[in-house]
Amino acid sequence: MASITDKKTIFFVTSPRSPDKLINEIRTLVENFEGEKWNEKTQKDFYLHLSKQDFFKGSTTGDLAFKARDRINRAPKALGFVDLSPVIKLTNAGKLFLTGKRSEEVFLRQLIKFQLHSPYHTDKNDAFRVKPYLELMRLVYELGGLSKHEIGLFVIGLTSYKKYDDVKSRILDFRKEKSGLRKRKVSYKQFIAEEFEKELSRLFAEKIKGGEIFIRQNKKQSLGKFIRAKKSNHLDYSDASIRYLRMTGLFSMNPRSSKVYVLEERKKDVEFILENTPRDIFKYKNEDDYKTQLFAATEPKLFVDDKERIISKILRKSNEFNTGELEIKTTEELKDIYKSILQKSLTELVENEQSKLKDYEDFDDVDEVFSSITNREAVDPSLFFEWNVWRAFSMLDDGDIQGNFKVDDDGVPLYTAPANTPDIVCKYKDFDTIVEVTLSSGQKQYEMEGEPVARHYGNYRKETQKDVVFGIFIAPKLNDAAVAHYYALYRINIEHYGGKAKIIPLSLDDLKTLLKNAYQSKKRPKAADIKTLFVHLSDLALSTSSEKEWRQKISETVQGAFIQ
Incomplete structure (x- = not known):
């Protein structure tokens, strides 16, 4: 349990930094330690066992129990793939994530359910009322994409879904200012530095006024170091949020501008989520109540859970099938067909890319x-x-x-x-x-x-x-x-x-x-x-x-x- 009481910003899961590592690390945990208590001993043992795996990247020096908690208490626990209390256990969502054919769908459901506050991240003031990834998806969709800097500057302050319009307005103002840089002969690097200083000074005005500007690595007071440390943290959250969005299969990214956007083929999927997912946080009675909804493997429903909608997607992308032969298929069979069509299109796309490169x-x-x-x-x-x-x-x-x-x-x-x-x-x-x-x-x-x-x-x-x-x-x-x-x-x-x-x-x-x-x-x-x-x-x-x-x-x- 972690407290977010009086915090000024939200956070996105940063460990593991690349979400594709989740399945191997969760599998290593439950195959070797399920049923045991998650304490300092099992944490050390888990990390040492993990370090012997071919996919492991990291160090085996320092506080190994802390390193284990950093890997498991964040994404695996926070997103509901494992339960660590009273003992280590794979949840229903975790089982489907590890064994199902469509891990990206399971991952998407869990991202949508992640909320602040919760029994995992408590807030005595009840000020946090947001599903961070849901509102991030909304901003990406409505604004035609978001850059790494826009997320780090503005989305990070979205502590309640009721602040959404204000955050969106700030991003639009930022873009307007950015569009005039060339005319004002101001470099983008200088502009970003000034924007971070301005926005962070606004977000943490009370701390700065009260002299609470110590940073963990340095006990000396320094406003400059405080701003730089916060900027680095915010960009880390921004970087991780983009990686996690992309694992859902609904989003891509421009490698030159670092701008995340909704894949054209998946816009209907995103629209369905935004229209059908409650924006307010789940009102839980206690931790068990919260866990019940978090661990559910097939909730909330997605656009592709409906046969008619998948058939429509298939017919729009391919002329190899007719409605009659598709209607007798199961939902899972239809998903397989749709995936094969997308893979064929992707193969052609990569071949065209290589052809351009060779020239x-x-x-x-x-x-x-x-x-x-x-x-x-x-x-x-x-x-x-x-x-x-x-x-x-x-x-x-x-x-x-x-x-x-x-x-x-x-x-x-x-x-x-x-x-x-x-x-x-x-x-x-x-x-x-x-x-x-x-x-x-x-x-x-x-x-x-x-x-x-x-x-x-x-x-x-x-x-x-x-x-x-x-x-x-x-x-x-x-x-x-x-x-x-x-x-x-x-x-x-x-x-x-x-x-x-x-x-x-x-x-x-x-x-x-x-x-x-x-x-x-x-x-x-x-x-x-x-x-x-x-x-x-x-x-x-x-x-x-x-x-x-x-x-x-x-x-x-x-x-x-x-x-x-």
Whole structure:
């Protein structure tokens, strides 16, 4: 139980940061600890058990019980997938989430039901009366989308649904001000900084006036540090809220503007939710009463729970079926048909995207997305880095370039590649290349990516039995230990990795240089040119005296690659 009494803002669930991790983490909890009390011992044991799973990303140092609570007490408990009192138990909603075919529908229902206040988040003043995700959906729908900054600036103050019109008005005023920046010769960065200072000063006026501007990490009073800390927190909530909305399958995002919007095909679904879901919070008698409605797996009803509405969707998207043959199908069968139609459309969309990339039509756009990621402007930067590297290789190569990330119905990336699979696989006639990417840096890069990248490389060689396989490791900044690791792997015959591992470390600048050279070349590179380059870059590990010299030679070679 947490208190939100006297808080000035709402919050969105931030742990796990990427909601696609929920299923694996909840399954690990209930399969190993269901029926036990959720106390410090089980929390530590759970976290240690979790850390041994292939999908785990995190640290095993520090307060492990706290880290376990951070992962389970937030989204899994708050959204009603698990009950932690009196003992650990999977709820009906949790069971359907883990075992059902349509986890996104279950997730959507639980998001809609999340409310402030509740027995999980108590408010003695009864000031909080809002379903945060429901009102966020409403704003996204009515305003044609919301940016990360708009959510962090204004939606975060929507503590009651009765404040909705005021928040909406503030966003419209903000957009009007933003539209005149060029005329006033004010940069967007400066404008956003000023808006956050103004809005946060308004929201926390009482605290500031009373001198209550301490921040957890620093006991010294400083208004500037207080504003910066609150801004960072609000943007974290904003980032997470967009990720969670997108997991419902109803929303997508513009990777350049970080603006979340309703998918055109799903507008009816959103309209149904907004028209049929009560805006006021559920009036519970006690915690058990609240849990009963929260844990219900099939409530509230969704647009696609009605056969006639699904049939209408199918007939609008495809001429392969007639009304008669669809009416004899069950609701679940109709949902399967609709999903297959959307998947077919998505496949065509991705193929068209790759066709444009191979013609270098999106060269400037790829470069722009890389810039937004390195400038820390993107929502879910790791995901979009993986996607944009796939776009870069699709542009650069003439092979079959497959990204293992999942995309939404608009072809925008939704989740990163699952554990134990390469991020990207490039297939050619006489060789393959697996590509692994990361935004991590320093020692963390080596710890997180050193062995897994080599393992993915070795597994791929064993599974495909390909004679020639290259590994490409890409990061904005390469860690010396990671480079040394890959340098050694090519000089030592290790059976576990399929022999000598040809894993080539490239910085983001290296990749951008290759793209630029290929774009400006009179003759675009073909598979044979790619292979020649990769053979040379990997063989440099044998002709250089150290990993530092190897890294330097790679960059020097890249500078002149594909120039004709």
